[in-house]
Amino acid sequence: MANLETHHLGDTVIQLQARGVRQARPLVVVHLRVTEFDDLSISPEMISLRFHLGQLSLPRAVPRIISFVASNLGAKIRRLCEHHLLRFASQSAVELAAGSSLELLVDIGAFLAPGCAAPDTELIYEWMLYMPLQEQEMAFVQDYNLQENGGFGGVPASKSFIESLGRSPYGQGEGVREEECVICLEDFVAGAEVSTIPCSHSFHSRCITQWLEKSHLCPICRYHMPTANSNPQGQHVM
Structure with a gap:
């Protein structure tokens, strides 16, 4: 199944594509590109959002997901x-x-320029054809668990990764750049137990453990830690 629609809406063009894919677990993946055009430049912003459905069916999940995606638009x-x-x-x-x-x-x-006419939206559409979204590298990826109550929870890091985190007393050894834990907002004190994750950011061990049990993203730079469904290596998304 593959669907395609294009709409010219005043000074805005929206092109929609849908594909069915086979996955071990049900997902809705939204690749979103919003591009602003003016007389001198073209400024695209791109993001991918992955929604893990759990036991929810696609027809039930889609309206919630679209409302969430739309809330990120102007x-x-x-x-x-x-x-x-x-x-x-x-x-x-x-x-x-x-x-x-x-x-x-x-x-x-x-x-963005005032006085947009129909030929201007045709230029946008031609640019979309020349630079199709599926050939763009998405600059940012977000994962969500869709919950039965309609909320969107984070995807936790894998249990094995959390258990593998090293712990060391603050002030001993090298590599801790931060002076406070951004999770609890308390300063590190000498001897406090600290863990450093692969992106080199450090936190109180208890704080980062609790964080990773709810989200696999670094609280500072959004580095991806491994999840139960991912490859062993994390990745930067910014």
Whole structure:
């Protein structure tokens, strides 16, 4: 299954693509690019969002996910695009075979210059064709667990990774750059038990353990720690 729609909405163009993919566990993946055009420059912002559905079905999960994605858009763009995105994503979810996951590519372009006319939106569309979203490297990735109550929880780091974290007294040895733990906002004191994660940021051992049990992202730079479903090595996403 692959669907494609394009809408010219005043000074904004939205191109929507949907694909069904087979995954071991159900997912909705949204690749979002919002590009602002003016007379002198083109400024794209890109992000990927992965939503782990747990026991929720795709038709139930999609409206919550689209509302969450739309909340990250500017007010004007959200007003123009949310209805089209919800209808398109919901229809695509219904068409998928049982056990499939949904991948959405949402490409939005908007002119900043006043007095935009129809030929201007055609230029945006031509740029989208020349620089298709699926060929872009997404600059930032976020993972969420979709909960039964409608909330979005973080994806924890793997238990084995958390248990492998080293612990050392603050003030002994090299490599601790921080003077306070950004999780509890308390200064490190001599002898406090500290753990340093692969991106070289350090925290109280108890604080980072509790953090990683809820989220696999570094609290400072959003470095990816391994999860139960990921490769052993983490990765930088910024």
